[in-house]
Amino acid sequence: MAWWKVSSAGRDVNPDLGSERECPSFNVETLTNILDEGAEETRLRRAIVSAIIKDPVFSREFLYFKTRAERYEGAVRNSIHIKKKLKEMGWEENGREFAYIVRAVGGEIGFNIHKLFLTTISALGTDEQISKWLPLGNSYKIFGTYAQTELGHGTNLRGLETTATFDPSTQEFIIDTPQITATKWWPGDLGKTCTHAVVLAQLYSNGKKYGMHPFIVQVRSLKDHSPLPGISVGDIGPKMSFENIDNGYLIMRNIRVPRENMLSRYSQVLPDGSYVKRGSDKINYFTMIAVRVGMLREEVLEALTKACTISVRYSAVRRQSELKPGDREPKILDYQTQQQKLLPLVATCYSIHFTGKYVAKFFNDVSGKIRKENFSLLPELHALTAGMKAFATEMCSNGVEICRKACGGHGYSLYSGIPSLYTGVTASCTYEGENTVLHLQVARFLLKCFAGAQSGTPIPTSTAYLSSPPASGCHARTPADFLNPEVYLKAYEYRAYSLVTSAANKMQNLVQSGSEQYAAWNGTSVELVKTSIAHAHLLTVKIFISALNLASDHPEIKVVLKRLCDLYALHGIFTSAGDFLHHGYLSGKQLDMATTAYLGLLAELRKDAVLLVDAFDYTDDELLSAIGTYDGNVYHNLLEWAQKNPENKKVNPVFETYLKPCIQSNPSKL
């Protein structure tokens, strides 16, 4: 009877959201299938997500109230239950099924670095080492971690200080943390879980230093989990997010491990202490690239697609202020400023989606070649994955935060689901290669390609635009001209080309006027970062244009994807206008035309906004958002969730302790 006793069962869709779906300009299901690369894949994904969500063990109810300890315990419980589930359902542990499971449980799993521990052994261990350690790890007889980063050392592997000194008298390595900065720091599963670790350490043998190598070290007892003698290990404490992960620290004082514990596929220490290297360990480097490929879609893009789904739906329900005098408060999605916040981000989701697929395909192609010992494409693959990792993590993190703020006060509540998306995804700007460092690596690659092009050496396809100066001015004469992909693609090529040439010239000038090479590099690095961003931006535009062909059989979908592609490209021109105006490629008038075209697209795409996020196909359980549910019952959800809050069921203990003594001292007549 009372309207504020709400129930989520059998609710009608909020008419404000329902009306957005009434006259769709395209079939949402078809678009979902295109994103999934086939209807069959959509079906499989839904089946897995639904099976997981039905299972009460995986329930995420009250997640936003849980302490770190509870989140950690839940993640471990989930992981162990998933193992059972995989067997029961006949799903593959290392296939796409697992990715869908992770999606369904919202990332609340443990043993992530245990997995990396096993991958590392597979990649770097001998057959003998693999056959000893893999079964133990796979059956959870041991739990591992991968201990690389140190308290004082991150990106620069050569700077790591942990040592492994071979003692031929006992045929052991002595693993040691020589000073505080060498403390292993950050590995997941290390803080409270693992029994073993692959430890990266500087190898010394017969007084000679051989650089970083991996060693298997046991850190905790299998009997009672206590740290082994000489080991100091623990959790590094609370972080901005990742409550479910026990990132840890590890100090090792002269820990002895047998000679066989050095992973020896590519290099080995013989009993007499002599060091043997065999084959190329470029493959090692390749593992890092694989991680970057995977994270694009599974961690980074997922955060932005969820945030867009939530904020676009909310913006179709929320009504605020006045537009036309006397009219009802409009939906906030009808404000141009709101469209300008959200719609370019929806376009970014599609852009990064297609980019992620493109990068994965390129990675697979190169993997095939590498397996045949052909490493020729490795530099391009490295530049592509490093640049896209840096570009996409920045775009997606910033984008999630824009979505959150676009939901006003309710976006600040954990119930909106967006704060935790942000505090999680922003870490991706730092891990797996800090973004600025990566951009500078890409810039080095670009300068090399540019120098190659100057001297007539063949250069990688992705940098073909560096081979000759682009046309010197844009030919657009109307706003509509800017809806031509050739027009904006050329503008992006010009921008990237001019930034690369400017940076190369500056470097050269500095060196010619007496700077040392390293100082010239450092003095140009702000501009070098810009070249890498412009290059990555160009690639994403190019990839998006090509992806339009995926919808060739569905003209009405092609229309909307083309609009998204246009919006994505023109938004970049609008927000980085300086780069396009700088050398006169665009005139001020042409920038005005591009802006007109851009703002026109906002109005066009506003109509499809809800459908475009519906196509990401998240269930309410996956979103875990009071303001982003499919039915748009925003206010009922918020109130219901607040009323469910366990804190609201208790008497406030602070009343007795602090408030009552004030109120009732010398009581008033109230």
Next chain:
Amino acid sequence: MAWWKVSSAGRDVNPDLGSERECPSFNVETLTNILDEGAEETRLRRAIVSAIIKDPVFSREFLYFKTRAERYEGAVRNSIHIKKKLKEMGWEENGREFAYIVRAVGGEIGFNIHKLFLTTISALGTDEQISKWLPLGNSYKIFGTYAQTELGHGTNLRGLETTATFDPSTQEFIIDTPQITATKWWPGDLGKTCTHAVVLAQLYSNGKKYGMHPFIVQVRSLKDHSPLPGISVGDIGPKMSFENIDNGYLIMRNIRVPRENMLSRYSQVLPDGSYVKRGSDKINYFTMIAVRVGMLREEVLEALTKACTISVRYSAVRRQSELKPGDREPKILDYQTQQQKLLPLVATCYSIHFTGKYVAKFFNDVSGKIRKENFSLLPELHALTAGMKAFATEMCSNGVEICRKACGGHGYSLYSGIPSLYTGVTASCTYEGENTVLHLQVARFLLKCFAGAQSGTPIPTSTAYLSSPPASGCHARTPADFLNPEVYLKAYEYRAYSLVTSAANKMQNLVQSGSEQYAAWNGTSVELVKTSIAHAHLLTVKIFISALNLASDHPEIKVVLKRLCDLYALHGIFTSAGDFLHHGYLSGKQLDMATTAYLGLLAELRKDAVLLVDAFDYTDDELLSAIGTYDGNVYHNLLEWAQKNPENKKVNPVFETYLKPCIQSNPSKL
């Protein structure tokens, strides 16, 4: 003996940080005094901070481990203890002393909205109401809140739905929440603390609607704190931050309050239900402005100055990668890319500091006039405070996050102190007026001033640049020319002028081609927001230039402040280059010169970076950062804090429950 048993007592300053302070180009203490506006104020601030920090009741140890319930209890305890402390020390409750106390306890206090409850009664109550309610509130016999925002309504006050209907038969108002969207939502101190609320509601009397008015409503029993009949009240749940605040919801079903509970200084309902208005309630509007003035310095700027202190110090200690081949890893502060992240933010701290002082002074001047019923400067004051609130909250929030990311992995640990600064300060973009809404209000003011200037009406000083078109091109011929404040000030004036005129023209064209006024406004709003930002940016540059005079007696400080001012201005040109190039005010070559000047300043200011943040004068206890302490013992702190983690002292219960059964089932021979 063991090096990893660390103690913070009597530690030496890390030489990497010490060396930064060895040959200071200016006296840090003098700069601190200038920021404090006098040595006497520095002394007072330090005395208060030191007294608070010494008091064990206020200890913030383990803050990063506390649950929401513990943070809330701590905040209440602090507030009650502060009351005692004020008496004991003879400090003023409403003066600067209180601001320093809040700074010293890091904002961990409660009863913030209780304060607003009392301010509101003072401002809007009759003398009789004031003398009844204020003593009760001041002595904590009752606790109040201010309930305005509703679940479905934020910025637009006219949209609020709570009703107050006068019943002449009982001489009472009936306060009612007519539907779910009218649920009061967000007020602090409402969730678990308050006994009373000032409720904003639509007044109805004799069937007529009179708009929003404030009513005092009791919500909880003074005896046992239980909600009164007809009241449903509770906490709205966890947020991105503000763990210590019990933001709440409130539903009222036909609650009756006596006629005297309507705050009646400016309007009253007489016993027969007739409505009387007396005097102007513009003063009400004025309270909102006062809040915005206060938050600039106390909430928003504080977050950025702390984040800069932490990240600059850390960057002088952290060594990473390689710059000059063969050399030791350099301090990351020596990388141009790191300087480009942090130094413009240090400059922004100084800019917003002087802007905050300027706004406060303007506010005080206008207050004086308003007390004499002269409201002529109110529109300019509103535009100034709205624009600066939106501009500064955005700059500071984004800046804190840049600082955090610039600290790499350690920036992601709560121990760095920066994550909680960000999750706190970002809320300021939304509360006290959502930034986009505020920018549009300022834009409306700017268009009005522009139209006034066109028709010869006098316009406010802050918009004087709109009165005539600025010179059409910049005269700079060398990078050094861009170190002339006149040069960049003119560029900023040109930018703001051209954006205002473009937006005005676009509006006019749209209306002339048949758009309705409201649609033309909406269709121009993306550009209108840009005009407000450019206007605010211009004002901050102008204010910074004037502030250089504060250091007239200290030439060496004037030099460094001048560099900061230059950097602040040129960074804006570098990052918003499009606006300056668009209409040809700067040529591409001139932009290159500005960039050269800008990058040169980074190298200059790098030398003073640590001193410039030392001048903000935060104690280690205030910063609560393992990586930002004055002595730079970053790694010792991190390890020490991790080892102190209560979780690390316990046996991991997950081992017994989940891990052991796996490890010991069918045990291996390991």
